Amino acid sequence: MGKSSKDKRDLYYRKAKEEGWRARSAFKLLQLNKQFDLFKDVKRVVDLCAAPGSWSQVLSREIFKDGKNDDAKIVAVDLQPMSPIDNVIELQADITHPKTLEKIMEIFDGEKADFVCSDGAPDVTGLHDLDEYIQAQLILSALQLATCILKEGGSFVAKIFRGRDIDLLYSQLGYLFDKVICAKPRSSRASSLEAFIVCIGYKPRPGWIPSLKPELSTEEFFQDMKIGRSTLNENLVFEDEERKVAPFIACGDLNSIDSDATYTLDESSLKNISLDPVQSPTAPPYKKALELKRKGQLKITK
Structure with a gap:
């Protein structure tokens, strides 16, 4: 990566490295929490698709x-391995599999x-x-x-891509939650269609008991x-699905760092300052070599 690359001049990227976050996305959750106070009275949290772990880091530090x-418990779930994080229980698992749900409920007693x-x-x-x-x-x-693991009155936050049919998702989520808001943190680039x-x-649906089954789409x-899904009645009258527009909120101070701008490096940042790694490697080559050595299968050639 060259000295003049965009990442190096992106202050959120540099601040993440300096403050020990695994990715600049940590600032997105921090700004969402500042706007909505998401972590208030929170004791049990599930971070889905968590790797490399920047959101889990935020949850650990803030909670x-x-x-x-x-007595709080944080569970991070991802198919990819993650380096350990203080106060976070990591599961390398599929978020759609019933055994993952069972394991999380076991951790939460x-x-x-x-x-979530x-x-x-x-x-x-x-x-x-x-x-x-x-x-x-x-x-x-x-x-x-x-829907299987969240308590009544709980909160759910997820990344979305804004597009033509996003209003359908807003409408469907409106049946499950009291408030549905589209939020754009200041640290999320304005040039990106990403939002949260x-x-x-x-509010669980009356009479509906969600159950994870691998065979169900x-x-x-x-x-x-x-x-509010679209239906075709017996008289062949088609009832279209309901669509809504969620309120849009920009999170973060307007005077804060512009994520789309690049900044020149000042003199202090040009000094050779050694920073500790923000995460240890999950599958280093030497780990496999040690396993082979223990089994007596490591061959050393001269």
């Missing part, structure tokens, strides 16, 4: 700040979560309609688990929930 909430969040996103293709669809499926997968859906006050999971 356990000043030595309080010693049968109690439901106060807050997801900063997950697909590898974008550049085809926005396709990227928007895949991201919507990822959100619905996270929402599946959230903030859902406050979970997200469409089949939510089909009996009656959340």
Whole structure:
């Protein structure tokens, strides 16, 4: 990475490295929390699609700040391995699998979560309609688990890609939460269609008991929930789905750092200051070498 690259001149990127965050996305959750006070009275948290762990870092530092909430529990779930984080229980698992739900409930001693969040996103293709669809499926997968594990009155936050059909998602979430807000943190680049859906006050659907089953698609999971989906009546009259526009809120002080701007390096930042690694490697080459050595399978050639 060259000295004049965009990342090096992005102050959020540099601040993340200086403050020990694993990614600049940590500032997005910090700004969302400052706007909505998401961590108030929170004891049990689930961070979905958590790797590399910047949101889990924020949750750990903020919830356990000043030595309080010693009985709080944070569970981070991702298919990829993560380096350990203080006060965070890490699960390398599939968020759509029932065993993942069972393991989380076991960790929480049968109690439901106060807050569920997801900063997950697909590898974008550049085809926005396709990227928007895949991201919507990822959100619905996270929402599946959230409906099974979130307590009544709890909160849910997830990354979204704003697009043509996002109002349908707003409408469907409105059946499950008292408030649904589209938020854009200052640390999220304005040039990006990325935003975050903030859902406050979970209200389970009457008579509907969510149950994770590997064979069910997200469409089949939510089909009996009656959340304003389109239907074709017996008289062949088509009733379209309800659509809503969620309130939009920009989070962060307007005088704070502009995430789309680049800044020249000042003299102090040009000094050779050695920083500790923000995370240890999850699968270093020497780890496999040590395993082979213990088994007597390591061959050393001269």
